[in-house]
Amino acid sequence: MLSWESDMAKALSRAKAEQRCIMLEFFSHECIGCKQMDAVSFPDQSVENFIGDRLVPLRVEVAARNLATDFRVVWTPTIIILDYYGKEHQRTLGFLPPQELVPSLLLGIGKVALEQDLFNEAVIQFSTLLNGCADSDVAAEAVYLRGVARYRASHAVEALKETQRQLAAEYPDSIWTRKAEPYTLL
Secondary structure, rough: OOOOOOOHHHHHHHHHHHHHEEEEEEEOOOOOHHHHHHHHOOOOOOHHHHHHHEEEEEEEEOHOOOOOOOOOOOOOOOEEEEEEOOOOEEEEEEOOOOOHHHHHHHHHHHHHHOOOHHHHHHHHHHHHHHHOOOOOOOHHHHHHHHHHHHHHOOHHHHHHHHHHHHHHHHHOOOOOHHHOOOOOOO
């Protein structure tokens, strides 16, 4: 069972002490997607293990208007990945089944590393996602961002070219493949 925090200050303190990201979930008791998250996704053993091992889970009712307003929440469930300073790096809206929730959370952790210029750590997080969840809805984005992290770490344009080739081969219809098209000009 997940050990949810319910107070932002406590979650931030815990996240700093444990050097973890925060998974902030805004929910409503009336929300059918929230009920599904509680019935299907959060009790899933792989989800529970992942969150327990890697994140500080913070759950806030959307009726807590101050925090919901601060984060501009308009829909539930909304799941936001924060760094341990409280800065947002990833947001998802609506119900996510277990097989999509873990990759989404892993993508958020990778984005935190990327945006903090921890490029090798970002590559590890995106590679972990791709090694375990290459068929997930966020896999193409992970390929793209892994290429960005590799480039930022090395300044080798081959990292971007390889990213474009992989996206074209494995995810030809993805928006991330189209975003990588300029890399063919390098």
